[in-house]
Amino acid sequence: MGLLSDPSRRKVLTGLLTRLNTPICIVCYLAGIVWFMGLAFEPFTLRTYMSENAMGSTMVEERFSSGERALSLAKEFDAHKRKAGGMPVEWLVKAMQSRGLEVFTQSFSRKLPFPDENKERYMVRGTNVYGILRAPRAPRTEALVITAPCSPGNTNNQAVALLLALAQYFRNQIYWAKDIIFLVNEHDLIGTQAWLEGYHHTNITEYISGSLRGRAGSIQAALSLELSSDVITSLDLVLEGLNGQLPNLDLANLFYAFCQKLGVLCTIQGKLQRNDWDTAEGYTHAAQTMMLMVLKQACGRSWGDHGLFLRYHIEAASVRGINSFRHYKTDATTIGRLLEGMVRKLNNLLERLHQSYFFYLLPSLSRFVSIGYYMPAFGLLAVILLLRALDLWVHLGAPALAAVDGVTEAEQPSSPGVLTVLTPVVISHLTGVALYLLPVHLQEMAVEHFPVSETEAVVLTAIAIYTAGLALPHNTQRLLSGEGTEQGWKVLKLTALLYLAVLLGCTALINFSLGFILAVTLVPITASITPALYALVMVLLSPAFTILYCVFIYQELIEAPVSVSEGWMLFLSVISQGILDHALYGSLVYPLLALFIYPCWLMFWNILFWN
């Protein structure tokens, strides 16, 4: 007889499972955490290498030399920007036209659901200016994009000027096989989103924008440039995009290769590379870099203008110039050469970048961890949920077995119907829907009744609904029919565990960091929950508090620790940014947390108050 169909053997197995369940779960949890932390240990990582054959090992001699001209152009751009009080559209159009590009503009407008306090905008109206450099001999089927944002104040003047200088240099070359689009977007991410939607004729969010009059073909890759000073000390590479999507690792390899060739100091997450992996400091440095990447990826925000390109399968990265107090400085000509080299290599591409990894973690710029290595860490955490569910299933099935054997029992205890489980599920999800919809819709009413601004109204409404959900079990218990039974909460826990396992699994597939962070806090509490557990422990490990802890850890990692009150204000702004990101760019973190994770957690909360 088979192992699982033989009753006596099955009893042995299930006995083993129930006896050893808790130790195995604890071991798995610890193993998962240790595996994750061990990913940053250098012998467990692989060195990065260029996978794409077309972007091979041969480098060209870069000949860009107009760095100084770019800097004087930056001053001119700044003056015109001040005069126009925003984006100097006519000056930009004339500048691009005189460099031989085909220039087009796109105006867009967008009303935010509530005012954005970080950037101080509510009703956004702007213009994107873009010039297309047509390839001299090639058919116009493919394109590359180089973009620089037009930001208010003193920021990013040099980026736009370098863009124009590169455009002039590129126009004189005949070896372009793809069209190159030079884009200057206003209002950073909003402008980029409007441009991308117009270019691809999609309508993901409700932008009101004119359709684009000039087009260049399918975009193969994009680079975003942020440069705010005449000289820099290092270049930072930003990879994390919307919903935690990352560009192909070959783009990071390309950047690193050129950094090494031109001798420019390059960082990722603002941290330099270290060579002493066998010391404690070296390991913590790598672990910090990796944790920063995990946190940035988990929040689902696009951390540079490049992040919105990734959704359209356009590999994009942001290059940010940083001027800190270091002796060795790099001038604009070298940055121009770096970009020239990168664009020329991208020009050699025959297909989109697809040879290297799409899912990875970078403990440093030259070492990576691929999905095959980091997924087991999450798997170990998810297995705990499944083991617990199996244990509950065995327990629930045992009385039925006893009834079959012992015939004296006239009636077996009535197993709770589906209705007892259905009620908490439905009510939890309705609360989740309320958490998703009400904050934005009720903001006018809240502003009328309370002396708060709209943003504060939205955030505080969200927190209020979240807390109100905690009070639900006391009230809904009266409506339930089969309440109070031992079986009832076990069935609910079984359903909730399986539901959580599916949710976390799907999240980890799309955005590993988000899934892992949620698993680290949710799995221990949900696996061990019984009606006798302390409610406070449950609250302290709820999703909202997870976000709070992440805020504090993030501030620690970027070496700008905050006090409790500042941390609280940051937490509120994180919530408002999350809601705004969802409304403006289609980020999925807020709906996931509100519509799925929070109701799942509420189902477990119901178990606490079962008796």
Added chain:
Amino acid sequence: MNYCNLITIFAFINLLVSIPHGYSNYVETKAGQFFSSGHTNNWAVLVCTSRFWFNYRHVANTLSVYRSVKRLGIPDSHIVLMLADDMACNYRNPKPATVFSHKNMELNVYGDDVEVDYRGYEVTVENFLRVLTGRLPPSTPRSKRLLSDDRSNILIYLTGHGGNGFLKFQDSEEISNMELADAFEQMWQKRRYNELLFIIDTCQGASMYERFYSPNLMALASSQVGEDSLSHQPDLGIGVHLMDKYTFYLLEFLEEVHPASQANMNDLFKVCPQSQCVSTPGHRTDLFQRDPGSVLITDFFGSVRKVEITKDTINLTSPVEPPIKRSGSSDIQIESLTYVDQLPVAEIIHQQDCLEANVTRCRRKQQRTRKLNCQVVEKQTA
């Protein structure tokens, strides 16, 4: 005194008499050499099997061998050149209409009169094998055919990406060493070659000649099984590797060969030793009937007309005998036997009138289209 004089005069007369005899001996040995290699015409099949811009060096390899072969006398009508991609007119080429073999753009192997017979997607395993074996559809023009006979020496040069036992054609198919050996056997059985020199410059190239079994084959490869053939120099202006090491040194060796040079195959085997090439070139001569030391380079790479001017009559060793008149009726006719025509003249015979005019028109048209269509863009000032 008289005896000495007599003897001297006698010796002198002997000498005078023997000079013409010695001279005719010399001429006869030369005449003997005339038929020693056994070939009367030369053909070359040069194939580059890889496409895409980063495989620039394979096209440059093939074109450099083409250049040498043409320089040493083989005309375009006897060369079948197959290039899988157009590097000269590629959009990424900063110097359009050129293919360089030396860095700093010293030597342009594309030149002005390159005639490519199979281009782009026409370079397939099927077309290559059809060219070798002669099984082409009747409509194929002469320039795409290998019209060799049993007195032809053929040079076959292959380059591209290869592995242990195969050569990759255009990223989509492969030719195996067994197929190649069988194709050569077909050629032998149809008497399509007298001697064949096979050169291959790919990774693990020696695996491609392991399976040959037909006579009169000599093979050279740039690397042994398990070794990679390396590329030579990158050009920093163009941004790609220009040549492979083996063919680069082969080109330098061939640049010193001229139509009258007496360099032989043993010198060719010494081209690119491991110190220069990093990989170990290999060769195979066991199927070849002559000693490699007596085989001239120009036997395969050039088209050297063997012309010896002599004012004497030469007695050939096997004189043609007049047919014996048979007794009997004079009605009996004796048919003489001939070889079968390789060119199916009978099928195209009805085009006899236009044939000549068409051939010249085609050739002129081919020369025009084979000149490049790429336009060199003038630099635009800002």
